[in-house]
Amino acid sequence: MKKLLLATVATAALTGAGLAEEVKIGVLTGFTGGIESLAPTIAAGSELALKEISDSGKFMGGSTLVPVRGDDTCGDSAAGTAAAERLVTSDQVKGIVGGSCSGVTGAVLQNVARPNGVVMISPSATSPALTTAEDDGLFFRTAPSDAREGEVMADLLLEKGMKSIALTYTNNDYGKGLAESIANAFTAKGGTVTINAAHEDGKADYSAEVAALASAGGDMLVVAGYLDQGGKGIIQAALDTGAFSTFGLPGGMIGDSLPQAIGAGLDGSWGQIAGSDSQGAAMFEELMKANGFDGTSAYSPEAYDAAALIALAMAAANSTDPKVYKDKVMEIANGPADGSGEKIYPGELGKALDLIAAGTPIDFEGATAVTLIGPGESAGRYRVIEVKGGKNETVGFR
Numbered sequence: 001m002k003k004l005l006l007a008t009v010a011t012a013a014l015t016g017a018g019l020a021e022e023v024k025i026g027v028l029t030g031f032t033g034g035i036e037s038l039a040p041t042i043a044a045g046s047e048l049a050l051k052e053i054s055d056s057g058k059f060m061g062g063s064t065l066v067p068v069r070g071d072d073t074c075g076d077s078a079a080g081t082a083a084a085e086r087l088v089t090s091d092q093v094k095g096i097v098g099g100s101c102s103g104v105t106g107a108v109l110q111n112v113a114r115p116n117g118v119v120m121i122s123p124s125a126t127s128p129a130l131t132t133a134e135d136d137g138l139f140f141r142t143a144p145s146d147a148r149e150g151e152v153m154a155d156l157l158l159e160k161g162m163k164s165i166a167l168t169y170t171n172n173d174y175g176k177g178l179a180e181s182i183a184n185a186f187t188a189k190g191g192t193v194t195i196n197a198a199h200e201d202g203k204a205d206y207s208a209e210v211a212a213l214a215s216a217g218g219d220m221l222v223v224a225g226y227l228d229q230g231g232k233g234i235i236q237a238a239l240d241t242g243a244f245s246t247f248g249l250p251g252g253m254i255g256d257s258l259p260q261a262i263g264a265g266l267d268g269s270w271g272q273i274a275g276s277d278s279q280g281a282a283m284f285e286e287l288m289k290a291n292g293f294d295g296t297s298a299y300s301p302e303a304y305d306a307a308a309l310i311a312l313a314m315a316a317a318n319s320t321d322p323k324v325y326k327d328k329v330m331e332i333a334n335g336p337a338d339g340s341g342e343k344i345y346p347g348e349l350g351k352a353l354d355l356i357a358a359g360t361p362i363d364f365e366g367a368t369a370v371t372l373i374g375p376g377e378s379a380g381r382y383r384v385i386e387v388k389g390g391k392n393e394t395v396g397f398r
Contacts, residue, residue: 019061020060020061020062020063020064021063021064022063022064022065022066023059023060023063023064023065023066023094023314023320024065024066024067024068024091024092024093024094025046025050025065025066025067025068025093025094025095025096025097025307025310025311026067026068026069026070026084026087026088026091026093026095026096026097026098027043027046027047027067027068027069027070027096027097027098027307028069028070028071028072028080028083028084028087028096028097028098028099028100028108029042029043029069029070029071029072029074029097029098029099029100029124029303030071030072030073030074030075030099030100030101030104031043031069031071031073032071032073032074033073033074033075033076033101033226033228033229034074034075034101034170034201034225034226034227034228034229034252035074035100035101035124035226035227035228035252035255035298036074036228037227037228037255037256037257038124038227038255038297038298038299038300039100040293041288041293041294041297041298041300042100042123042124042297042298042299042300042303043067043069043303044288044291044293044300044303045123045284045288045293045295045299045300045301045302045303045304045307045367046067046097046123046303046304046306046307047067047307048287048288048291048293048304048307049303049304049305049307049308049311049346049349050065050066050067050307050311051065052308052347052349052350053065053308053311053312053349053350053353055350056349056350056353058350058353058354058357059311059314059315059353060314060315060318060320065311068087068091068093070083070084070086070087070098071083072084072098072099072100072101072104072105072108073104074100074101074104074226075101075103075104075172075201075226075229076104077103077104077106077107078107080099080104080105080107080108081104081107081108081111081112084096084098084099084108084111084112084113085111085112088112088116088118089116093118094118094119094314094320094321094322095118095119095120095121095310095314095322095325096108096113096118096119096120096121097121097122097123097303097306097307097310098120098122098123099120099122099125100122100124100125101124101125101172101174101226101252102125102126102127102129102130102172102173102174102177103127103172103173103174105120105122105125105127105130106125106127106129106130106133106173108120109130109133109135109138109139110133110134113135113138113139114134114135114136114138117136117138117322117323118138118322119138119139119140119310119313119322119325119326119329120138120139120140121139121140121141121142121306121307121309121310121329121376122139122140122141122142122143122306123141123142123143123299123300123302123303123305123306124143124274124298124299124302124303125141125143125174126141126143126144126145126146126149126174126177126178126251126274127145127146127173127174127177127178128145128146128147128177128181129173129177130145131145131147131374131375131377132375135375135376137326137327137375138322138326139375139376140306140309140329140330140372140376141306141376141377141378142302142303142305142306142309142366142368142370142378143251143274143299143302143378143380144274144377144378144379144380144381144382145377145378145380146174146177146178146181146250146251147181148380148382149178149181149182149250149251149272149274149382150178150180150181150182150183150184150185150186151181151185152272152382152398153182153185153186153222153248153250153271153272154182154185154186154188154189154191155189155398156270156272156384156398157186157191157220157222157248158186158189158190158191160270161219162191162219162220163191163192163219164191164192164193164194164217164218164219165186165191165192165193165194165218165219165220165221165222165248166193166194166195166213166214166216166217166218166220166221166222166244167179167182167183167193167195167196167197167221167222167224168195168196168197168198168199168209168213168221168222168223168224168225168234169196169197169198169199169223169224169225170198170199170200170201170224170225170226170229170230170231170252171198171199171200171201174224174252175198175224175225175252176198178224178250178251178252179196179224182222182224182250183196192218193218194216194217194218195212195213195216195218197209197212197213199225199230199234200230201225201226201229201230202229202230203230203233204233205237206230206233206234206236206237207237207241209234209237210234210237210238210241210243211241211243213234213238213243213244214238214241214243214244218244220244220246220247220248221234221235221238221243221244221246221247221248222247222248222250223235223247223248223249223250223253224250224252224253225252225253226252226253227252227253227254227255227257227258228255228257231252231253231258232258232261232262235247235258235262235265235266236261236262239262239265245265245268246268246269247266247269247271248269248270248271249269249270249271249272249385249387250271250272250273251271251272251273251274251298253271254271254272254273254298254385254392255297255298255392256297256391256392258392259387259390259391259392260390263390264390266387266390267387267388267389267390268386268387268388269386269387270384270385270386270387270395271384271385272382272383272384272385272398273298273299273382273383273385274298274299274302274368274380274381274382274383275296275298275301275368275381275382275383275394275397276301276367276368276369276381276383276397277381277383277397278365278367278368278369278381279345279365280301280345280346280365280366280367280368280369281295281301281367281368281369283345283346283347283367284301284304284346284366284367287346287347288300295367296383296394301366301367301368302367302368302378304346304366304367305364305366305367305368305370308349308364308366309329309332309333309364309366309370310325310329311349312328312332312344312349312352312353312356312362312364313325313326313328313329313331313332314328315352315353315356315357316328316331316332316356329372329376330372330376332362332364333364333370333371333372334363334371334372335361335362335363335364336361336363339363340361341361341362341363342355342360342361342362342363343362343363343364343365344362344363344364344365344366345365345366345367346366346367352364368380368381369381381397381398382397382398383397384396384397384398
């Protein structure tokens with residue numbers, strides 16, 4: 001009987017929150033592929049949140065959060081699915097920050113997350129198709145949908161006097177969905193889309209694509225592609241041939257590597273990317289700077305918020321089981337309906353754990369003033385960028 005009691009106590013300790021353990025969280029992003037220049041800071045943002053919580057010593061009996069990286073390649077769904085499968089089955093992660101790009105994220109959701117019951121919170125997958133995807137309550141995102149970005153870009157195009165545009169998009173779920181959103185919003189507001197044509201990533205020569213775009217004409221060329229892939233190639237070919245001199249740059253085209261690669265020819269081009277001018281954004285930028293990273297880099301604030309939401313939901317549920325803590329994600333992100341939740345900003349995750357332990361409601365504002373609507377959809381804001389002197393400069397928010 002004594003041995004039985006000891007065994008029972010040991011089992012309780014192993015399964016409860018009182019025993020410190022390592023809780024692995026997948027960081028699944030495009031370390032190679034179309035957004036590889038953004039991946040280091042996306043990963044840094046998520047890992048900063050995990051470290052902040054671990055260092056507090058207040059997470060589930062002193063447990064630590066251990067990031068495990070996986071490369072989803074941004075564009076290769078088979079490779080991304082394999083990377084996610086390794087994270088879940090071999091590394092046994094309890095949640096995934098990711099994926100990065102929309103097509104691979106959808107593949108991971110259906111082929112890995114749902115079959116294994118694992119929570120995913122993407123900081124950068126923006127396709128409207130993900131809004132209605134079957135997800136069993138496991139999928140969330142901290143970046144807003146491209147349906148919203150299309151409206152924002154259409155407004156900016158008209159404000160800048162653009163009456164007609166040529167439009168090209170990367171031939172995948174992200175590009176198709178974004179191009180459709182931009183075209184629909186722009187034409188609904190009175191603009192004209194002269195051509196809406198796909199391009200493939202990974203090509204050495206985009207002269208044929210640019211010739212078709214130039215033939216159609218337009219006040220400017222909008223490129224719904226990737227800054228480290230075909231989108232860059234389209235812009236360079238357009239400049240080389242004199243087809244277009246000004247470019248519209250949606251989210252996948254915003255990053256320091258593009259103006260660095262193109263040079264002065266990109267000056268005067270502009271676009272928008274998910275971003276916030278909130279109190280939390282400034283606090284996040286300071287935290288990242290102290291750790292040697294640029295906190296304004298695309299999708300790094302969203303990655304911090306995604307990782308923090310996973311961990312705080314675990315704490316609120318007193319469980320690392322995704323099937324249990326998934327029901328706490330929106331509660332933590334949005335706070336009580338009456339607005340009584342205490343707001344939590346970057347650098348305050350230890351405080352959040354204290355409040356959760358005390359039964360005090362919180363409203364996680366994070367780095368992006370995150371609010372989840374519908375099926376884990378982010379309301380979101382946008383940072384408006386203009387290229388000046390070979391650099392991306394923030395000129396406003398929407």
